[in-house]
Amino acid sequence: MMCCICKEREATVHLTQIAGEKMQKVDLCEECAKTKGVNDPTGFSLADLLLGLGASQEIEQAAGGMDLKCPRCGFAQDDFKKAGRLGCAECYQTFAEPLGGLLKTMHKGTRHIGKTPEALRQSRELSDRLRGLQESLTKAIAAEDFEAAAVLRDQIKEANAGLSNAQTA
Numbered sequence: 001m002m003c004c005i006c007k008e009r010e011a012t013v014h015l016t017q018i019a020g021e022k023m024q025k026v027d028l029c030e031e032c033a034k035t036k037g038v039n040d041p042t043g044f045s046l047a048d049l050l051l052g053l054g055a056s057q058e059i060e061q062a063a064g065g066m067d068l069k070c071p072r073c074g075f076a077q078d079d080f081k082k083a084g085r086l087g088c089a090e091c092y093q094t095f096a097e098p099l100g101g102l103l104k105t106m107h108k109g110t111r112h113i114g115k116t117p118e119a120l121r122q123s124r125e126l127s128d129r130l131r132g133l134q135e136s137l138t139k140a141i142a143a144e145d146f147e148a149a150a151v152l153r154d155q156i157k158e159a160n161a162g163l164s165n166a167q168t169a
Helices: 030-035 046-050 055-062 077-083 096-106 118-142 146-168
Strands: 013-019 022-028
Touching: 022 030, 118 146
Parallel strands: none
Antiparallel strands: 013 022
């Protein structure tokens, strides 16, 4: 098993954290374990390992040395270092700037779009395509380009048939 941090050396230190019903595992080589202070309980932050390896330092740097605190729940940067999570919904706004860079490195973006069932996704795509074709048809008719309008009309019929098939499936 390879080290989760460097991904070069064999992992010899295996950490497991159980919080509620969730279990998180981190596998480290000896060098990375020493660098992260795994042998020194006061210097070790599992949050740093799980949240992008240096997340708490990144938040400190982005905050410009100030100790940010959530006005609603009182959650501070030190709490984030210890727990690896935020205290309430308002924390996301309080820590928005420091978390922005961290989230961009961890995920595709900073906005959660969720997952969509395949049938619903296809139906939405067909609806969007149909809307675009309708707009193109309106423009073609306004420009008196009736040949293009006829082609668009046929494409709209196909899209409508596909949409009705997708909705019945």
